[in-house]
Amino acid sequence: MGKIWLTRRGLLSLLPAAAILGPARAETPLGVPSLYAADPLTGLALRGYDAVSYRLGSEPVSGADGHDHVWSGLVWRFSSAANRGAFARAPEVYAPRLGGCDPEGVAAGRLVDADPLVASLYDGRLYLFRDAQRRARATPELLDAAEARWPDLRPAAAIGG
Structure with missing residues (x-):
């Protein structure tokens, strides 16, 4: 049997899962299924939708790679750097x-x-x-x-x- 090597990219791909399995995703006595509509596979809050976009249009917009922000133990993804910045300044307004x-x-x-x-x-x-x-x-x-x-x-x- 050959050895299995975990590459840097492979390790980084596990980070979102670690976010949902860590303290922010821990089961409580009430059995919290998911906070902030986190995707159980990716760990993205709002299942990857941009939290700021809910206030900008009629439909939420999917976030894009490279526009992530960690808050409340989850990864939040945004469609632009401007939206990520707005959320980072006042997450309680947009969450x-x-x-x-x-x-x-x-x-x-x-x-x-x-x-x-x-x-x-x-x-x-x-x-x-x-x-x-x-x-x-x-x-x-x-x-x-x-x-x-x-x-x-x-x-x-x-x-x-």
Whole structure:
């Protein structure tokens, strides 16, 4: 049998996975499935979508290699250096609220995965939802209830939002 060598490129490709397997991705007593809609294979927050782009257009834009920023234990990818810089200056402004968990679930006391393509801005805050039906049911009262419940549910890894 031959030896298996790990090249520098191969080692670097494992870094995003290390980000989701490290402290920010550790299971909690509540069984947090994924914070900030992190992709379980790449470790990219918002599954690689640009967090700033949610505020710039009607649809989120995919991030590009070379425009990464690490925050809250995850790799966030951006479509441009300008967007990466804006996020780096104020990540709590651009990151989804409630750790990227679905507000209906949080209001009910559960941490429920959300889809980064099912998002809405409410009162200047970005919320992700599990599906379009949950987004359609979202009311200011539901979001207020989720925000009030979030401090008790929030895992230590979810610094922002």
